[in-house]
Amino acid sequence: MGTVLQYLDQEPFRFLLSVGAILFLVLNLAAVFTMAERKTSAYIQLRYGPNRVGPRGLLQPAADVFKLFSKENLSPSRADLWIFLGAPIAMFIPAALVWLVVPFAPNAVIADLNVAIVFFIAVTSIGALGLIMAGYGSRSTFSLLGAMRGAAQMISYEVPLILSLLGVIMLSGSLSLVDVVNAQGGGFWHWYFLPQLPMFIVFYIAGIAEARRVPFDLPEGESEIVGGFMVEYSGMTWGLIQAAEFASMGLISAITATLFLGGWQPPIEALDFGNFNWIWFGLKTALLVFTFQWIRWSLPRLRMDQLMDFGWKILVPICLIWLFVTAGLMLLFPSVF
């Protein structure tokens, strides 16, 4: 047995195993999150939620997947078919690809890129292109409106998202997520959300906007433009868009946990489980995903001009001010940092 385990540690096998595990995880996230979302919303609104398929309704996502596979795939007759069908693919691939650089536990990361943070920003912003492709390729009024809103949201919230990471990079002195997590070791008072509290809040808000969740779901706007950019999709192409949304929600939570909440680091050193520390990572990510849903079912949607004002007039100045505060404190008290 021992020799088999050693064999699995060797390079090509390590890669294949961890890729298999992460692909399995990412592809199941959508199913788990739809279920979590429907249950959370049901309990917030004093309902039961899905409770018919399987014990306590737990098999509902599986039934949904089968249903999606058996749905007819419609496309508008005047749509630009290549762009129309390419859009869900262009949205799904970036949302799944970034999981490559997320450290799940000590030594459990597929590729420890030394530019992981830049990789995260670069690849997630490709998802916005998929959204614009979907809206434009459908050749539909609601879709076009949704795509225009998506573009406006992207140019407003990409900047605070990028600027809010500067504090973490300054403190850890590295762009690698593994280094960032290692630098936060030794108890929860070492996690970056304390010295970087404004940046943490800005990053999380910008992350919600990046994942296009309520209150920033204007491209979708189901009560006004009935689905927005995805109004013409059906069947599995629609399923891919949904999977991409849920995967990016999980991704934003996982990256927030990694950068600001210590990743897999335990809150106090006595609770260090060694290689089982992925439990901490999972707990933090699950908490942030729950916060996503909590916000979604508590807040109303923003108006378009309020949304852009908020991004440019509040979030960007906060980032710039806190950049100077962090830099000044690091300069004055070099022994603390």
Add this chain to the structure above:
Amino acid sequence: MTLALLQGAAPEIGYGTLYVYVGLFLLLIVGFVAATLVIARLIAPSRRSSRAKGQIYETGEVTVTDPWRPFPVRYYVFALLFLIFDVEAAFLYPWAVIYNESITQGMGLYMFVEVVIFVFILATGLAYAWKKGALKWV
């Protein structure tokens, strides 16, 4: 992660190999997406199309104009600011990476003043745009 249980220490991986991994992972995801769409195509019914079925959804109304027509983009000034600040961030990232190290080397004040000047110029630009009403929804 099952894998973490097996590992004592992280194996040494070459720098180029990492990007081969990125490529392989990308290929696997593309393969998954392709397989999903192909399976859906095989399983899903495909009924005879009609004129009404190929129409776009507009809450039941008949579409009167083509959506592909000149469309006023009200936020183009924001797009210009976005470009400027994106490039600014690209300059700030390398600075942020070496800032902590430069403090230990005694270059901290120099680096700090440098970035204050750099960001001040851009922040003045933002304040000017704000004052001139560029950040207003027109």
